[in-house]
Amino acid sequence: MNYTAEIICVGTELLLGNTVNTDARDISEALSELGINVYFHTVVGDNPQRLKSAVEIAKTRADIIITTGGLGPTYDDLTKQTLADCFGKKLVFHEKEARRIRDFFRRLDNMAMTENNLAQAYFPEGSIIFENSIGTAPGCAFDSGGKHVIMLPGPPGECKAMLRSGAIPYLKKLSDSEILSHNINIFGLGESAVEDMLRPLMISLENPTLAPYAKTGEVSLRLTAKAKNRDEAEELMKPVLEKVKDILGDYIYDVDSAGLENTVLRLMQERNLTLSAAESCTGGLLSKRITDIPGASNVFLGSIVSYSNPVKTGLLGVPAALIAERGAVSSETAVAMAEGARELLNTDLAVGITGVAGPGPDEQGNNAGTVFVALSGEKDTCFRSLKLGTDRNRVRIMAVHHAFDMIRRYLTGLSVI
Amino acid sequence: MNYTAEIICVGTELLLGNTVNTDARDISEALSELGINVYFHTVVGDNPQRLKSAVEIAKTRADIIITTGGLGPTYDDLTKQTLADCFGKKLVFHEKEARRIRDFFRRLDNMAMTENNLAQAYFPEGSIIFENSIGTAPGCAFDSGGKHVIMLPGPPGECKAMLRSGAIPYLKKLSDSEILSHNINIFGLGESAVEDMLRPLMISLENPTLAPYAKTGEVSLRLTAKAKNRDEAEELMKPVLEKVKDILGDYIYDVDSAGLENTVLRLMQERNLTLSAAESCTGGLLSKRITDIPGASNVFLGSIVSYSNPVKTGLLGVPAALIAERGAVSSETAVAMAEGARELLNTDLAVGITGVAGPGPDEQGNNAGTVFVALSGEKDTCFRSLKLGTDRNRVRIMAVHHAFDMIRRYLTGLSVI
Known part of the structure; x- marks a missing residue:
């Protein structure tokens, strides 16, 4: 059978834009791996009438309803009560869960348990209980008239943990593919x-x-x-x-790469090669991107962010005459930067990036998005001359992507330019 | 009048859990600032029937419907067509927008425009068009029978930019306060x-x-x-x-600062001071963050990303003996890095950051999150010694925030440590 699920996330903080709905993403990812179709997500506030109307709609278009949030001890935590109402079930008290909640507070010896916490020990009749390994609120699942209902806690860590330990095993039993x-x-x-x-x-x-x-x-x-x-x-x-x-x-x-920088890092690790960079308009973004990856240090030795001409000439050895004649934003400067970085930082490969990130043109009248990316290797240095639009953020990201693309092409024997 | 809005995000990638719905968060945040109530978010795939049903439901419970996604050039981009159908409107061709789209591709001279891109120049009749400053797909707004419809693009950067430039001004006109x-x-x-x-x-x-x-x-x-x-x-x-x-x-x-780096840049510009950095564990993130801001180049002259010890000793002049004795991850190394960068790059202030970004400890057994941040000025150099947890991304961001915080405290006469 081909199941269809709907995810209903309950929480006014989502509607106010205080938090981003990672629960829906995590659950969707899991459902998609299980082969369960998800056609709708709904977000609704801590309001029982509106939650009820969302559940009634979901009942007409899904076989499985998964809720997040509203399982806690406070007066606005009404998900279990509302779902029980929608399916004509009573809430029943589970002594075992009450004990677990009392134990949870006993272990936190600086926290007294207020009585409202015991609301978390009530579940719709016939529920399977999912333990909460992180917080106090257990989740649960029940089925009624061919519909399956799963309730998970709202805090993303708790939701994700219970998804793995409770909801996925429950759902796997429903699916055969x-x-x-x-x-x-x-x-x-x-x-x-x-x-x-x-x-x-x-x-x-x-x-x-x-x-x-x-x-x-x-x-x-x-x-x-x-x-x-x-x-x-x-x-x-x-x-x-x-x-x-x-x-x-x-x-x-x-x-299945997590991004160009991951592919570049892997290719360089396989070949035992080292990398450095000289960055102008990207201002450290290439370095940041490759060092986002743990373990980059055996490949990436460092870089010079040359955000001013004296750094280009003084440190990277770009001839001042070349900058005067061809401009700081030129293929010649990009090439000299890459070669300078390769020598200064003593690496197998080095990248040089110079250009105008925008949004406006530079003082020399180069348009925003004019970027030169050079790659220097043992035998030669090559460059790309690019027009990348006027959005500063996009120009910088694209310049870095082109640099990574040049490296992966160089390493896999493809034409670099 | 108290308006109620519903956000409908269109995109199968959201239902598959490939992306998290930041658009709904961004729009909700903006609506909450405008005093517009949001009672529901709905996410639906690139499927016109299901989108239509979601819109019909939203019509019964909201005055304003804001959609994201499905405005692009491909055959599954059907938001405008579907919303037009739901409100009994035709799509009409806008020559001006077509010209803008053609121009967009002309500026990117390495990209040919395929004809399907012109689908983006059709809008429901009577629409106000919102320009897309980043991508090709324009957004739009129309009203019909007392309901207001706003359509924004799906990619978060484009959505956020158009929210600011198009949707918020449109919504502000609806309100009398x-x-x-x-x-x-x-x-x-x-x-x-x-x-x-x-x-x-x-x-x-x-x-x-x-x-x-x-x-x-x-x-x-x-x-x-x-x-x-x-x-x-x-x-x-x-x-x-x-x-x-x-x-x-x-x-x-x-x-009202857009972030610590913006405040630091402003303070330094007001004082006519220059900045450089030596970054180890942050790998260029500080440089990237300050150069995200247009016009940073009159303050930020450059940096050395010293992701390996030879760069620290060879370029920044950190004594090899100091690294051998105190370790690359030490307050002494951070201080020497800051002082080295200040001298090498000839700036008024310089930052040095060294530490273990994680997730694991380093080879010397320093725990993830152990970070030293130094700030060197004309008269002296001071440092902070930090424990920032084990999440690599958070460690790096926090290290950079501490560096910026030290600078703003230094510049405003507060205690830096």
Whole structure:
């Protein structure tokens, strides 16, 4: 059977924009892995009438309703009461859970238990109880008239832990199929170009499915298959992955990579090579991105953020005459920066980035988005000359992506420019 | 009139759990500042039937419907078509927008425009168009039968920018009162400590209201007043702002600052001072953060990312003996790094940061989160010794925040340590 689930997150703080709804993301991710369709998320405040109306709507369009939030001890925690009402059930007291809650407070010897905490020991009749390994509020699940209801706590850590320990095992018993996904990582093509190239394939597919997602300057394709087990799912995806590789060629930089910097770091680690950088307009972003990854230090030795010309000439050895003649924003300066960094920091490869991040043009009249990225290796130095628009944030991210793309192409024997 | 809004986010990637719904948070936050009630968020996939059903439900319970996503060029981008259908409107072609889209691609000379991009130039009849300053897809707003519909793009950066430039001004015109807010920026106190100190004041207030918000390592208080006009709103807030300043003292680093780096940059610009940095565990994050701001180059001259010891000794002149004796992760090394950067880059102030970003301990057995931050000025160098937990991302952000906090305290004559 193909189940459909709806996630209802209860919490006024979500409607006020105080917190972002990571619970819905975490639950959706888990459901998608289980092969359960999610067609709607609903967020509603700590208001029993509106929660009730959301549940009534969900009952008409989902087999499984998963709620988060409103399980705590305070007067506005009304999820269990409301869901019980919607399904015509009573709340019953669980002595075992009451004991657990009392024990929880006993262990925190600086905290006295107020009586309202025992509200957390009441559950709709016939519920399976999910223990809360982090906080006091247990969750639960029940079924009624062919619908399954699961209630999880709102705090993201508690929700995620109970999802793993309680909800997923409960749901696995309902489902008989496995869903598996791969992310195909692409650089150098926009989302619409990717779709244009793949539309006939995408339309022809039913299982697996193929869908593009865009982040700033990157596109990924998610390939998802549903089968009896993991091996069969992989078998279904294999020929499609090959077809996508045939069509997109070396625009694909990896599969299941967390980002270009991760692929670059892995390629360099495999080859035992070191990297440094000289960054002007990106101001440290490339360094930051690669050092976001634990263990980057065996590859990335350091960088010079040369946000002023004296740093370019004094430290990186870019000739002042070259800057005077060609400009600080020029391919020649980018090349000299990369070569200077490679020598100064004594690495196998070095990147040089200079340009105008924007939003306005620079004092020399170079437009925002004019960027030169150079890569210096043992044998030679090459560069890309780019126009990256006028959004400062995007210009900087794209410049860094181009630098990483040049490195991965260099390391895998592809044309770099 | 008291308006009620519902946010409908369109995107299968949200239902699959690939992305977290920051758009709903950003929009909710803005609506709450405008005094518009939000009772529901709905998330729906790229499916016109289900989107239609979500819109029909929203029509029964909200005056304002704000959608995100599905405005792009691809065949599954159906938000405008669906909303037009729900309100009995046709889509009409806007030549001006088509021109803008063509221009966008012309400026990116390495990207060809595919014809499907022109779908983005169609809007429900009678729409006001919102320009997209970052991507290609414009947004729009229309009203019909007393309901207001606003459509924003899905990518969070584009959504947020258009919220500010298009949606908020549109919504402000619906309201006859003026809502004004100030953000009180705090560093060095947690959210619960702030709430504890201010609870009596917060509870006593009705207009203006005061509410705390936490980001990683920073807290802000939002002070919001509703009045006939801006001057009256300001008058209402003034005494409360003074009271908050009395209670929190120099934990308040600014009012209405976009972040510590913005306050630091402004203070340095006012004093005509220059800054450089030597970054180890933060790997360029401090440099990245300050150069995120346009115009940082008159203050921030550059930095050395010393992600390996040879860069610390060779470039920054940290004595090898000092590293051998005290360790690369020590207050002495942080001080030597700051002093080295200040000399090498010839700036008035310089920061040195060394530590263990985590998640694990370093090879010398220093725990994750052990960080030393030094600030070197004309007369002396001082440092903070920090324990920042084990979350790599948080450790790095907090280290940078401490560096900025030291600078703002130094510049405003407060104790730095």
